[in-house]
Structures are given as structure tokens and as C-alpha cells.
Amino acid sequence: MGYAEKRGTYWRGRYKIDRGQYGTVTDVSGGVTRFRTKRDAELAADDAEAAIRRGGRRDPAIGRTTFGEYASRWYEAQDLAASTMQNYRRHIEEHLMPTFENTAIADIRATDISAWEKKERAVPYAPSSVKTWRGTLHLILADAMEEGIRDTNPAAKRRGRGKRAGRSRNRGPEKTVTTLAGTLLIAERAALLSGRDDEFVAVALMGLTGIRWGELVGLETEYVRGTSVRVEWQLYELDTGEMHRCPPKDDSHRTIDVPEGLAGLLAGHLARTQPKPCACHGRTYVFGGHRAANGAARNFGPKLVDVARRAGVSTGTVSAVLNRPDSVPDVTQLRVRAAVQELGYVRGGSSGGLAAHWRRNGFATWLFQPAATGWYPRKAPSPARPVPLLGSPWPGVPVRGRNAAGRADACWLPIARGLTPHGLRHTHKTLMEELAVPPKLMDERMGHEDGSVQARYSHVTPVMRTRLMDGLTEVWEAALTQRREMSEGSPVTVLDELLKA
Template identity: 75%
Template sequence: MGYAEKRGTYWRGRYKIAPGKYGTVTDANGSTIRFDKKRDAENAANEAEAAIRNGTWRDPTAGSVTFGEYVRRWYAAQDLAASTMQNYRRHIEEHLLPAFEHMSLRDIRSPEVNTWEKRERELGYAESSIKTWRGTLHLILADAVEEGRLEANPAARRRGRGKRSGRSRNRGPEKVVTTALGILLAAERAALLSGRDDEFVAVVTKGFTGMRWGELVGLEAQYVRENAIRVEWQLYELDTGELHRCPPKDDSHRTIDIPEWHSELLTAHLTHNAPPSCSCHGRNYVFSGHRAGNDAVRKVGAKLVDVARLAGVSTGTVSAVLNRPESVREATRRDVEAAISELGYVRGGASGVLASHWRRNGFATWLFKPAVTGWYPRKAPSPARPVPIVGNPWPGVPVRGRNAAGRADACWLPIADGLTPHGLRHTHRTLLVELGAPAVLIDERIGHEDGSVQGRYTHVTSLMRKRLMEDLTSLWEAALTARRGMHPSSPVQALDRLLRTL
């Protein structure tokens, strides 16, 4: 039972929290309430004890901890996938802490959250990103509510509030998709940009299986089987640059059926390349990076820029001496070679071995986007520019090096402006719907799970699989026929063989 305690000129209410532990009646800010009358103090103390017995009491001082202190303990207590932990850390450090770090939990109210969201929007961030960050804030504060530090979650949205319009304000632009012919043309251009067939096989595989990017990069040779691909692992790229080998998203382990032509394409690729074990995981992967490993910065010794400074020339001139010595004046070439000898410069700072894996940003920016749009992206200080090509043989071979634009005689038209590597996953599902494939078979290939009653009581049959393989084969042959109608051959060897045997 609560009691009143005389403190000079006022009374305060005292109540029992636990054996040997007593609390004082306080206001919302944690300050002791000073009662003028003893009876009022006793009543307030009795109400607090009743709340403890009913399980509704909350420690008034619990919300005084700052958001920064609480969120660091919250993050340390999580035990989630490396990719999820990375995303949480990025959301917290880059967007939540700058706004709320020094605020106590009880001072974070709905108006403060809405003001933060409006400010993020004014900075030009995408609505989908802001929605994700607010979702992380909501999750953190929901745990604070559960711990008794807050009475309600200030990041929760109230239904029926805010601007109304015919469509959701948070909805992003529609995803760009392409056709089977678009997949084939994009794959051909990607191979021309990289100078090898690997990207042709990879883009075709992504477009005709709907695999996620991490699943494609993490596809091991042992999981390419006769007329099937087994998805067991993915390689997820962390902010540190490490490629983390982990199960596919949502544990969507699955076997993807592939037609005979696709199986032969992958088998020929593996036979020709005989992929070695990668240095990072010690496993044989189907696809590897297309550029030398960028580890020069982590190695000791002279760099290209050091040679350029000693010789008094630009890094471009040093590169020309290494790659096209006949294009450099003899006197300049001697100066560069003397600097190389004096500094003990080792070309590339490494062995020149190709990187074990693609990097998501590098692949999308310098291979896939130029392939589907016909433009290289902006790279400061240079603006975006068309891919310079020599038009013969068709569809054109990219021109590289100095004065590439001057030596080119053509450029590419866009195939599907705005298409991304992930857009090929959308494309595959869209093609399956066009072919009339059953929803249960589509979900199985894509790696989605239908939790409805219909999904639970519908199953994939061998007849469904056979029909889909026949339809995908017809789709592929139609794309090859259309491509051959544009030109009967290709500079990409893998595609050229297919066109000649068609």
C-alpha cells in the first residue's frame, strides 16, 4: 500500500515496486510531483501500486535515455543476416542518428518524426528510401514500447491522415521490362563491352531464369546440372567490399528447370572456361569478374601515379607506354621506362589476374546500362556520352582508348532505356505470365512463396514443367530468328555459333 512522505513544505507519494525497492510519484518528465495535501500524495501512490499489480505501470524515467544510447544497445542485441545488419547500420548512422541521436526517447513525438521525414524528402531522397528508413525507426521504437520506455510508437502512421491522391505517393516508377529479343540483344552488347562471351551467357541466364543478382554471382559450377540449375547460395556484397556467401533471400532454395538449349549454352561455357577456385571462398563459380582485381591500393610499392610524377607526364601517357608503346614519342618513352625501372613499379600492383567476381555497381554501370541504353554514364568531370562503336561487323564493336569518339563511325540505339539487371527478374516473370504458366510454377522458379489457400492446395507437375520448357524454347528460337534477320552473324562467338546452326 502506498504512503505519503513529508518533505519540508510538501508531500510526495511513495509506492512499492518490488521487495525492498520503492518509487516516487513523478510527472511525465521524471520530476517528483509535490503535493500540498497528504491525502493526494497517498492516493497517487496507491494508483501507482495498483498499476504495478495490473501490469500497466511504466517506469517514468525509462524514456529519459537518449535515442543514440538506446539504438546502439538495440543494434548490438540483434542477431540477423549480415546483409540485414548492414542495412540497419546504414539507415541508423546515415539518416536516424543525425536527427535523433541526442533526443531522449520520450521527446521523440509524431511531429518530430514527420518533420524529419519532410526534411529527408526536401533533400531529394526517393520516397521508397524514406519509407524504408521510417520503417527502421518504427521497428526500433516499437521495441522501446515493448520494454516499457514509451507508451506509444511516435513513428506509427495514423490511418486516413496526410495527402490523398489517386495513387500512392510512395509508389516508385514502374519497373522497365523487355522481351526475349531484348534479353538477347542486351546480352550480345554486354559481351561486346567486356570483350568476352561470359557476359552473354550470364545475361541470358538471368533473363531466362529470373535469378537474383546475388544468386547469379554466387552460382557454383557444381550446381549447374543437366537441364537444371540448383540455387543453394548467393554472394551478397557488403559495404566493406567483402562478398558474403549466404543462403538465398528468404531461404528460397530451389531447382530451376532450363531447356536443352540453355543447358548446352552453360555446359559449353564451363567447358571453355574451366573456372578455377576463387581466392575469397575457395569455390568454383560459373561466372567471374571481367577486370583485373582492384587490390593495388592495398599493396606496397610504387603506383602508376608515382611513375607519372617522376617522369613528368600524365598517368595516361604512362598507360600508353605500357599498352601501346609505339604511339608514344621515343624520348618520352625512355623517360617513363627509366622511372619504372627506378621505382621498381610492377604493373597493376598485382599479377593481372581477373577479379573473382563482378561487383554489382561496376557491372550495372559500365556493362549493363551502356548495353541497354547505348550510353556510358556520367563520370565527373566527363558528362554522359554515347558508346562509340565501329559499325562493321554488325551490331558494332566498341572503340576504346584516346579519341575513341573520333575513330568511331556509329553508336547504339537504346534497347530498353531504364532497364536494370533486377529488371530482368521482372522481365522473366512477365514472360512466364505471357506464356500462361501456372502461378505455382512461376513462384517456384522465382523463389517466392504463396501463403494463400490456393497456393497450399496447388502443386507443380511434370506436365507443367515440360510445357514451360517447350514454350521457353520456342521463345528463344523466335528471338534468335529475329536476331538473324537483323544480321546473319555476330562478333560474339557464342551467339555466332547459335546463329549459324539455326
């Protein structure tokens, strides 16, 4: 016997097809029929179920709806977060449509999906990516099945099918992590590559809090509160280039305690940079982009700050040497001019305005990866290459401009090959494990949620928080001691001050 199901402002008819299988009354185009009254929906469902019992079939035209037509209609009906909508659209347009667009929904078979999956893996795409795209296909076909367009979902995998290797969800490629001392060295190198101290503070913040990338970029100044940071928003980069302001992943709003040393770094950073509201959101963010904004004139050569670090003076002194040489001692002038010649600094280039926000790919490709590995990645037409350096002062000053490799006399050794910005989140969780932090506090800090009974009966106390801050402070100071044993100073101003302190 059919039945009616309330769906917002209308009723739809549902009927039994077979044991455990139900269909929905549809029109000739395959769309769900919307009934104004419950009675009408029940009558139509009864008729459809009676036809099934008599051995009849639904109108063949219903199952002839192509995947392209249905997927487009399905996508338009979704009302999800902008990031999720973007991902679904990319999955459909770039990976599902090329194979299934003109295929009727009723004609898609499990073997077709297996062949498509094998072809995607051969490109090669990462197995995890292919699994994600298959999940989207499964979702679309499940909704088509619910609407009665087809009776089964060919994208569903039977338990235990497939290769034995990698069947467990706990298996997978090893995630690269590092120590807090490694994080400190990467932060120093990132600051040297960008030519400013902001990146040192940002990488240190990621390593000491486990904050996500979008949460770091979207951190507003009002949420830096002394010895804590409040995660209230994130900035998610859409394919259009827009930085979308939205709640953190899984609504993981939280307050993260920070050690006093990191709190001092953040306070000093805000006092030094004096952030202004961005034009795109009208809000004041803690960190801003390190490259010229789109459309701004670019100068890719060495910057004034690079000359200052090479000569061991302030940027004001370099400016004075270039503009008012009579006001600077001769010895200082010689040092500055030697640095200008060695680095290939050219005056008169304007870098225009900096972008309001970091871009994930730009930060990871040109700052984080070279800092972690010592190599710039392959970027057509240029092959992968070591970061060219002048070895003094230690750990070296990146050389930029024409014939940079010819003028360099050193390069960096790798710290952690394969480490990504997200890998610092894994690093922080591992560090807390080493410090024997209670699981409840770890979950709160990472923005995770444990729904087990044990977690419900566990609570975070001030004593737990104090012990964690003491532990992080001790490890941070040990990392600074290790760094000072390598060299007593640093070209990065904020780190140099920490080492001297």
C-alpha cells in the first residue's frame, strides 16, 4: 500500500518496489510529482504500487533522463555552504560529466563506474581524490533512486569488495610531522623568503596552537585576547578568487590558550604592523598577504629589507645610504653598498599594494615548501631548484633577481620533506600527545568532537590548561635554546630579539 510523505509545502507519493526498496511517484521527465493534498499523493502511490504488483513497469521515459540533465537539476536544488557547493560543482563538471553526461541514469552500471574509477586513478589522481568524487556520484545516484528514476545505486560498494591493500580506513600514506624546533627553523626561513617578520609569527602560531589554515588567514584582531585566541571565523578561498568569510569547519568555534611567549609575539606583531580593515570584508585581520595584489605592478627582485638584513642594519639606514649618504658613516655606507651589489638590488621598482590576504597555494608553494625542504618546487618552465643563498649571516639570506644562482654561495638542507601547512596541525596534536595532555583538552584545542560516553564524563579544568601552557612553554624555550646553539643571532628581527632575551 502506497503512502504520502510531507516535503515542506507539498506531498509526494511513495510506494514499495521490492523488499527494502521504495520508489517515488514521478512525472514523464523523471522529476518528483508534487501533490497539493495528502489524499492525491496516496492515490497516485497506490496506483504505482499496484502497477508494480501486476508486473507493470514505470514509463520508460523516466529512466531515460541523462546524467547531465539530472546532475544539473540536482546541483541547483542544493543549499549548502559555499565551499561545499564549489567542491560539488568541481567534482561534477571536471570528473563526472566527461564520462557520464550523455548516459541515461537508468543505463549507468556498476561496471561503468569501476571503469571510470580505474581511468581516473591512471591519470594519475590521488586515490583519496577519486574516492571523494565517487562519493559525490553515489550521493547523486542515491537521490535519483529515492525519486524513483532508478531502482538501485550502482555506485554503492559491497562490503569487502576491491583490493585487499588499503581497505582499512586507518591505513594510508604517512603524514609528515616535525618537532617544535623544526617549526621554529621553518618559521625563520619563511620570514627570510617573504622579507618580513609576519610569516615567522604566523608559522609559530600554527605550530603552537594547531589552528587550521583558513582560521589563521581569517583571524581578526578582535579575537586576539592576551593569552588566548578565539576561533570564530575562517576565510575560505573559492575558485573565483574570492575569500569567503564563513564559520570554522564543523562549526568548531573555540578559544585556544597560548603560551606567554607566543602571546608576546602576537602583541608585538599587531603593534608593529598596525593592521587596517581590508577592502573585501571591511574587517581587520591579524595577517595580510605577502605578494602584490592582482593588477598591481610587481617587482620580483630583492627588497630593501633584504639589503638591510644582509648588511646587518635597519631599513631606515639603507634608505638613508641611498637617499642621504652624507648622514651615514663611511663604514656603514660600504657595508650597505656591498650588500646592494651582492643581492642585485635595483631601486625604482614599485611593488604596488600587497594583497589583503594570503593565498593557500602561493604561501605553500613559495614560502612554506622552500622553507621546509630548501627547494623551490617545479613550476613550468622552471625545474625544481635549491633556494639560492648568501651564507652569511646564518642561516643565509635568499638571493633574488638575475643570475641569483650564480651569485649564491650556499643553500638550505631540508628540515622536513613533505611537510605542509596542515602538517603543523598534526605536529601540534603529536606534541600534545608527548606532553600527555588529556584527550578532552586536546579535542577542545583542535576543534574536534568525541561523542563517546567516556568523553561526556570528562571535563577540562584550569589545572589541565596550566599544565599544557607550562609544557608548551618549556618545549618552546628548549627550541629557542637549540636554535641559539646553531647561531646566537638571526636576520629575522623578532627571532633575533628572542634569542638575545
